[in-house]
Amino acid sequence: MADDKDTMDEWAAAMAEAEGEDDGAKAVDLEELKDEKSSITVDEQRKLDTILDIPVTISMEVGRAKISIRNLLQLNQGSVVELERVAGEPLDVLVNGTLIAHGEVVVVNDKFGIRLTDVISQIERIKKLR
Numbered sequence: 001m002a003d004d005k006d007t008m009d010e011w012a013a014a015m016a017e018a019e020g021e022d023d024g025a026k027a028v029d030l031e032e033l034k035d036e037k038s039s040i041t042v043d044e045q046r047k048l049d050t051i052l053d054i055p056v057t058i059s060m061e062v063g064r065a066k067i068s069i070r071n072l073l074q075l076n077q078g079s080v081v082e083l084e085r086v087a088g089e090p091l092d093v094l095v096n097g098t099l100i101a102h103g104e105v106v107v108v109n110d111k112f113g114i115r116l117t118d119v120i121s122q123i124e125r126i127k128k129l130r
Contacts, residue, residue, distance in 0.1 A: 010109050060103070060114050061092040090117055098125065 040048070063083030075081070090102035091114060103114040 006109075056095050057097075059094050060105075061094060099128070100125065 063085030065081050065083050067081065090104055092099055093101040093103050093114065093116065100120050101116045102118040103116045106113045106115050
């Protein structure tokens with residue numbers, strides 16, 4: 001359990017360091033949002049709490065490749081698959097398969113994370129749904 005706390009402390013330190021380098025962006029605190037919208041009804045708050053508890057799948061995509069089944073079956077340990085993405089290009093951050101942001105890989109205490117560098121606006125996400 002102490003290892004988990006140490007890891008969380010190290011991630012918090014990395015996030016604080018990243019905030020110093022950032023261009024003014026900060027994480028949204030849901031409690032702050034609740035306080036700012038104190039005019040919402042109890043029913044609306046209950047609905048919001050229900051939505052906030054819905055699990056989603058977040059994934060980071062390094063790149064993609066299209067290969068034939070013949071080449072797929074020939075893959076073995078040590079094989080290299082060339083991706084469409086250029087080295088150094090940002091990763092795609094997907095939520096339930098929908099692109100929401102781009103980011104770069106960070107490593108803290110031998111664990112990978114991602115620092116968001118660009119978040120797709122709601123308008124752009126809605127346009128992609130059509």
